[in-house]
Amino acid sequence: MHLLVTGGAGFIGSNFVRLALQHLPDARVIVLDALTYAGNLSTLNDVSSNPHFRFYPGKIQDPVVVEGIIKAEGITHIVNFAAESHNDRSILHAGSFIETDVLGVYVLLEATRKFKLERMLHVSTDEVYGSIDEGHFTEQSPIEPNTPYSASKAGGDLQIRAHVKAFGTPALITRGGNTYGPYQFPEKLIPFFVTRLMDGKKVPVYGEGNQVREWIHAMDHAGGVLHTLLHGEPGQVYNVGDVNERPNHEVVKILLEETGRDESLIKRIPDPRKGAHDKRYSMSADKLRGLGWAPTHPFEESLRATVRWYRDRQDWWRPLISTDDFQAFIARFYGPSLGEDL
Numbered sequence: 001m002h003l004l005v006t007g008g009a010g011f012i013g014s015n016f017v018r019l020a021l022q023h024l025p026d027a028r029v030i031v032l033d034a035l036t037y038a039g040n041l042s043t044l045n046d047v048s049s050n051p052h053f054r055f056y057p058g059k060i061q062d063p064v065v066v067e068g069i070i071k072a073e074g075i076t077h078i079v080n081f082a083a084e085s086h087n088d089r090s091i092l093h094a095g096s097f098i099e100t101d102v103l104g105v106y107v108l109l110e111a112t113r114k115f116k117l118e119r120m121l122h123v124s125t126d127e128v129y130g131s132i133d134e135g136h137f138t139e140q141s142p143i144e145p146n147t148p149y150s151a152s153k154a155g156g157d158l159q160i161r162a163h164v165k166a167f168g169t170p171a172l173i174t175r176g177g178n179t180y181g182p183y184q185f186p187e188k189l190i191p192f193f194v195t196r197l198m199d200g201k202k203v204p205v206y207g208e209g210n211q212v213r214e215w216i217h218a219m220d221h222a223g224g225v226l227h228t229l230l231h232g233e234p235g236q237v238y239n240v241g242d243v244n245e246r247p248n249h250e251v252v253k254i255l256l257e258e259t260g261r262d263e264s265l266i267k268r269i270p271d272p273r274k275g276a277h278d279k280r281y282s283m284s285a286d287k288l289r290g291l292g293w294a295p296t297h298p299f300e301e302s303l304r305a306t307v308r309w310y311r312d313r314q315d316w317w318r319p320l321i322s323t324d325d326f327q328a329f330i331a332r333f334y335g336p337s338l339g340e341d342l
């Protein structure tokens with residue numbers, strides 16, 4: 001297998017690269033990543049000297065780059081993690097989301113068809129289903145995205161569906177739950193809060209923090225993607241979830257405990273996503289479990305271990321939060337509500 005992993009310098013992609021190199025000793029793992037603010041080569045330091053690994057900088061929506069790599073490396077499979085992935089940023093400007101999450105998927109599909117690749121797996125999200133008050137989404141649930149981010153991901157998913165129907169392209173989709181673990185860019189809830197709490201800064205909680213999210217560890221998410229690549233059926237969708245629902249306020253309580261802080265560092269702010277903030281995500285992963293996959297990371301223990309990882313790996317995240325881009329985003333998005341606590 002000559003595997004092209006797009007977005008492999010990001011959070012879940014880099015965890016997947018580690019897993020693939022470990023579990024597929026005969027495979028070559030080629031990463032294509034645009035190294036946006038969210039992609040970081042230092043995330044791949046530990047695999048960079050592996051002879052089965054190679055890195056290319058570039059954008060997935062550039063057919064010249066994608067086709068050049070497929071030819072040069074004899075690519076047989078693609079797994080697409082590349083995306084603009086942050087809901088809050090999509091509220092500020094959605095253009096780059098459409099370019100990467102919709103156009104980029106189309107370019108990868110066309111290349112899969114043109115070069116008759118064996119498989120293309122597209123990594124999507126449970127957020128395409130929208131919010132659910134009771135019960136669980138299944139792969140048959142309607143697509144009802146509520147943010148520009150989830151709408152762009154749904155656009156990619158629909159491109160896959162159409163390509164499978166129209167051309168028989170051997171593509172398939174995974175839809176993962178909210179993911180936590182090492183190497184997550186410190187703008188998403190868990191690493192954003194952990195890094196701020198470690199510095200004694202206040203953390204912004206939207207309202208009472210009652211939004212319910214289903215959490216899965218990055219290695220379990222990566223494992224679900226690998227299992228689907230090896231055992232899933234082309235044309236199918238597989239949910240990758242861990243039936244592990246928590247209201248945000250419960251997650252924040254664990255983060256406060258593990259960083260040795262108290263509730264005085266919580267600042268309740270009005271929800272900047274307004275009506276677009278999904279109340280609850282929950283999905284059934286029975287279809288993938290039926291293929292023999294199961295997550296192995298217990299939530300609370302693994303969340304505490306993640307906090308300790310951020311405590312130990314300040315060399316990784318401190319440079320990321322000191323950039324002008326990061327500071328400008330935080331000021332623009334949270335400045336009005338955090339005020340002097342920014």
Ligand SMILES: NC(=O)c1ccc[n+]([C@@H]2O[C@H](COP(=O)([O-])OP(=O)(O)OC[C@H]3O[C@@H](n4cnc5c(N)ncnc54)[C@H](O)[C@@H]3O)[C@@H](O)[C@H]2O)c1
Nearest residue numbers: 007009010011012034035036038039059060082083125179
């Ligand atoms: N993080 C989550 O909780 C979660 C949950 C479910 C699904 N997902 C999906 O999993 C995938 C990976 O998410 P993540 O959290 O690791 O994201 P991330 O933002 O950490 O990483 C995305 C990576 O893609 C790269 N990238 C962005 N645009 C690109 C482009 N045009 N061409 C090439 N590379 C590009 C970035 O440089 C970065 O390395 C995404 O598709 C996301 O929608 C994420």
